[in-house]
Amino acid sequence: MKDVYLLAYPAGHSISPTMHNAAFQHLGLPFHYQALEVGPEDLSIAMDKLREPQVAGSNVTVPHKQAVMAYMDSLSDVAKQIGAVNTIINNDGLLHGHNTDASGYLRSLQDINFSPEGKSVVMIGAGGAARAVLYALLEAKATEVFIYNRTSEKATALADDFSALGKVSAATTDNLKETIQNCQLLVNTTSVGMVKEGKDPDVSPIPDDYLPKEGLVSDIIYKPRQPRLLANAHQAGLATQHGLGMLVYQGAYSFKEWTGVDAPTDIMFKSIEVLV
Numbered sequence: 001m002k003d004v005y006l007l008a009y010p011a012g013h014s015i016s017p018t019m020h021n022a023a024f025q026h027l028g029l030p031f032h033y034q035a036l037e038v039g040p041e042d043l044s045i046a047m048d049k050l051r052e053p054q055v056a057g058s059n060v061t062v063p064h065k066q067a068v069m070a071y072m073d074s075l076s077d078v079a080k081q082i083g084a085v086n087t088i089i090n091n092d093g094l095l096h097g098h099n100t101d102a103s104g105y106l107r108s109l110q111d112i113n114f115s116p117e118g119k120s121v122v123m124i125g126a127g128g129a130a131r132a133v134l135y136a137l138l139e140a141k142a143t144e145v146f147i148y149n150r151t152s153e154k155a156t157a158l159a160d161d162f163s164a165l166g167k168v169s170a171a172t173t174d175n176l177k178e179t180i181q182n183c184q185l186l187v188n189t190t191s192v193g194m195v196k197e198g199k200d201p202d203v204s205p206i207p208d209d210y211l212p213k214e215g216l217v218s219d220i221i222y223k224p225r226q227p228r229l230l231a232n233a234h235q236a237g238l239a240t241q242h243g244l245g246m247l248v249y250q251g252a253y254s255f256k257e258w259t260g261v262d263a264p265t266d267i268m269f270k271s272i273e274v275l276v
């Protein structure tokens with residue numbers, strides 16, 4: 001039996017074990033996925049555990065995605081560019097760090113036949129997930145990406161970090177409404193609107209009437225299925241997308257790295273749809 005871990009802090013609420021174990025079982029693969037609660041002070045011990053022969057690798061989530069990079073023996077170009085690792089592969093005791101969040105997000109857009117190519121995009125948020133989504137959008141040839149974040153300095157810093165990959169700039173509160181009206185993809189990468197303590201907080205990261213005139217409103221939050229931003233967009237007749245697709249496809253690309261086998265994404269969707 002090969003072990004795969006999720007390194008998280010806290011780890012309690014994750015639905016990734018359900019999704020991956022359903023996929024392993026479906027294909028009859030001798031793998032088991034388990035969430036490990038690892039405090040920042042225990043990261044070094046967790047890295048030693050990942051090097052053990054029975055461990056295939058791990059996923060990494062908040063707050064460790066940047067910190068684990070220092071422990072990697074090698075990094076993929078994507079992980080280097082995004083500046084975060086969400087997938088670790090144990091190659092005979094050597095740890096390879098990779099990132100599947102960007103490809104997972106793009107694959108979720110493909111699923112609904114939406115291509116960022118040639119589109120003007122407004123991305124809300126400038127945290128860890130925003131880095132992967134921004135990388136994905138620029139790789140997919142979005143014409144321009146405007147970043148809006150509560151802490152505006154972080155939006156400016158993120159735009160600077162990715163300026164070599166495409167046209168990207170920080171949006172200010174003054175021009176945000178108009179910039180959103182004129183974009184064709186609005187994506188929320190903040191945690192605003194996410195279920196907290198079992199309750200839907202019914203808040204949006206932007207005012208309710210800040211919506212594109214056409215196109216897609218995408219939210220990488222997957223619980224609830226329809227956060228307030230998507231409810232507003234739906235009411236305005238816009239196409240919407242929640243974050244379940246990104247979750248499943250980033251997981252599917254990690255699965256392929258550990259097992260060498262294509263993940264059964266339909267099984268993964270089914271296993272967690274009932275949980276969110």
Ligand code: NAP
Nearest residue numbers: 125126127128129130150151189190191194220243246247
């Ligand atoms: P993070 O690095 O902590 O970043 C959080 C972001 O949210 C920052 O831009 C932060 O703004 C903003 N924010 C937080 N509270 C806010 C508030 N009250 N008002 C305005 N802005 C606020 O977190 P992350 O790792 O990027 O994750 C963000 C979300 O993405 C989470 O909900 C996570 O579950 C989701 N996610 C989903 C997937 C998926 O597969 N679907 C994958 C990864 C992440 P400041 O900079 O101003 O603090």
